[in-house]
Amino acid sequence: MEFIFETSEIVLRSIFVSGLATILASAWSLPLAFLLLISESKIGRILQDIFNSLVSIPTVVLGLLLYLIFSRSGPLGVFSLLYTPCIISIGQAVLITPLMISFLTSSLGKVKETVWETAIALGASKFQASITVLKEGCVQLVRSILVGFNRAIGELGVALMVGGNIRGYTRVMTTAIALEVSKGNFDLAITLGVVLLITTLAITVMVRLLGAR
Numbered sequence: 434m435e436f437i438f439e440t441s442e443i444v445l446r447s448i449f450v451s452g453l454a455t456i457l458a459s460a461w462s463l464p465l466a467f468l469l470l471i472s473e474s475k476i477g478r479i480l481q482d483i484f485n486s487l488v489s490i491p492t493v494v495l496g497l498l499l500y501l502i503f504s505r506s507g508p509l510g511v512f513s514l515l516y517t518p519c520i521i522s523i524g525q526a527v528l529i530t531p532l533m534i535s536f537l538t539s540s541l542g543k544v545k546e547t548v549w550e551t552a553i554a555l556g557a558s559k560f561q562a563s564i565t566v567l568k569e570g571c572v573q574l575v576r577s578i579l580v581g582f583n584r585a586i587g588e589l590g591v592a593l594m595v596g597g598n599i600r601g602y603t604r605v606m607t608t609a610i611a612l613e614v615s616k617g618n619f620d621l622a623i624t625l626g627v628v629l630l631i632t633t634l635a636i637t638v639m640v641r642l643l644g645a646r
Contacts, residue, residue, distance in 0.1 A: 436620070436621065440621065440628075442601070443604055443605060444606060446604070447607075450522050450525070451605075452582065453526075454521075454525035454526040454528075454529065454581075455526075455529070455582040455585055457523070458526040459581070461530070462537065462581075463537065463574065466534045467563070469538055470566075471545075471559075471563060484531045484534045485531070492528060492590030493590040496593070496594030497594060499524050499595050500595055515597075516595070516603060518596070520596065524592070525588055525592070526585075528591055536573075536576070536577045540570065541573055545566050552565045583636045583640075586629070587607065589611060592608050598611075606625045607629070609621070609625055610625050
């Protein structure tokens, strides 16, 4: 019974933490990606290149930076967020932001190529053309959110470094798997691994179905 309770608790916490991270990342990634998309300036293109390069940033490096920023001696240490579920969500949100922006600018760029000029030619203003691009790219928006969540829930480095893997508080599926394997407790590790695999596979299938649509 205790095994089932602990497993359920870790799974639900992982979904909540990564879900919150995805919401946070979406809140600033979606508008920023669209602004970069419709921007024709050199700065906009440079920013797109920067976000594309940050997609592959090592999670342990990001975790280290966040630890230094939110530690007691760091600039944001006054908020006491280190070793809380909140800081894991913030870290995951920062991690998936470049991925979501890169994905959106790429996928919506293809929509813009076919919709933008047509809308302008039919007499639409830039604002109306932008709304049309967003409507036509609704599926791409949903796909980017799912991709972001999939990346967040499978992340280990940030969760481990800033969350501390505290039992009953900040322990999520990835950190729990790493801990249980090191302890030789393979029953819980395998169970959590299967749940994590099923979750990521389900989201991957959803992304592919939306892509096919």
